Amino acid sequence: MTALVLDGKALAAEFEDDMRARVAQLKARANGRTPQLATILVGEDPASATYVKMKGNACERVGMGSIKVELPASTTTAELLAAIEELNRDPDVHGILLQHPVPSQIDERACFDAIALEKDVDGVTCLGFGRMSMGEDAYGCxxxxxxxxxxxxxxxxxxxxxxxxxxxxxxxxxxxxxxxxxxxxxxxxxxxxxxxxxxxxxxxxxxxxxxxxxxxxxxxxxxxxxxxxxxxxxxxxxxxxxxxxxxxxxxxxxxxxxxxxPMTINTLIFQTLAAGEKALD
The missing domain is CATH 3.40.50.720 (NAD(P)-binding Rossmann-like Domain)
Structure with a gap:
């Protein structure tokens, strides 16, 4: 049997070409503004830092903006919640990613759920999961x-x-x-x-x-x-x-x-673009 290889790397590159064109069209309509993803990294875990860098690179490849918020490993739940709320209020941020895992002293679920639904492009909130499960509008994990x-x-x-x-x-x-x-x-x-x-x-x-x-x-x-x-x-x-x-x-x-x-990162960028299109249009 000749099996079909589900090549995520090639497909992600194909989708990036399409997203690059969509971003350019949106920037033309929105006076140069572009969708922007904010990533939050708490601590210095090397694997997490690599993942965050890969997501920023993917944004750059399609012409989108990215913001890196880096917090020390000693960060408290209250401090992380404050950082998330600041991004929720920022009209130039269209997607928020809290890199998992966070240090053990932080209530990770509370922080995930603090992300505004319209900016939950990683699909991590209870509200987003519930809406997706019910067939309502939400970004999937x-x-x-x-x-x-x-x-x-x-x-x-x-x-x-x-x-x-x-x-x-x-x-x-x-x-x-x-x-x-x-x-x-x-x-x-x-x-x-x-x-x-x-x-x-x-x-x-x-x-x-x-x-x-x-x-x-x-x-x-x-x-x-x-x-x-x-x-x-x-x-x-x-x-x-x-x-x-x-x-x-x-x-x-x-x-x-x-x-x-590759499709995980591509989907995060894809959903940030969709959020940006909704906000900027």
Whole structure:
């Protein structure tokens, strides 16, 4: 079987070309103003700093603006809430990203939920999640929304298919399940403590690995012809799924790296552009 490679890196580059044109058109209509993403980094975690830099670079590539707010690791919840509120009030900021994770002394959920709905371009607020789940207008969590855009572009059938999502985090597994359900898939949510996990996965037409453990999902558990989406990334360039033995017997799969990751960043920028268009128009 010749499997379809769901190439997120190539697709993100294609989408950037389209966004670059949209940004230029918007700037012409808005007297040179451009959509702007504000990123908040608390502490000095090297991986988080790299992610924030990548998001700023993506903004620059399409002609959008970005603001970096860097706070010390000693920052309190109250101080972070104040920084978020300042960005909420700033009319030149159209999207706000609070980089996860934050230091342990901070109430991360309270800070996520302080982000204004219209600027929640990373889809992390409870209000945004609830509205998305109910089919109302809201920006979806960037990684699952990026996966949905990837599947849509490659015309992967979802309606009536059985999807198994392995993972239940509030910014990946749970919204992924809701988005697939909204696309008329039949969805089973599993996790690292699910009994007989392999049996659930063997029934899946679509498998989404979002459990956060390297190669936790074994190739032998996945049936021939399934669609395999790996949302994990770990040292050594491996994801949550044992991909090596699968690439010649599934119908479609996402490479690691180069599959879901580029679409996550692209979706964050895509949704910031949409927020900017709403505000500046």
């Amino acid at each position: 960037a990684t699952p929304k990026g996966i949905m855009r990837l599947l849509e572009h490659y015309q992967v059938p979802l309606s009536g298919r059985h999807a198994v999502v392995v993972g239940r985090s509030p910014i990946l597994g749970k919204p992924m399940a809701m988005m697939l359900l909204g696309a008329n898939a039949t969805v089973t949510i599993c996790h690292s403590r699910t009994e007989n996990l392999a049996d659930h996965i063997r029934q899946a037409d679509i498998v989404v690995g979002a459990v956060g453990k390297p190669e936790f999902i074994k190739a032998e558990w996945i049936k021939d012809g399934a669609v395999v989406v790996d949302a994990g990334y770990h040292p050594g360039g491996v994801g949550d799924i044992e991909l090596g033995p699968l690439t010649d017997r599934v119908s479609a799969w996402t490479p690691v790296p180069g599959g879901v990751g």
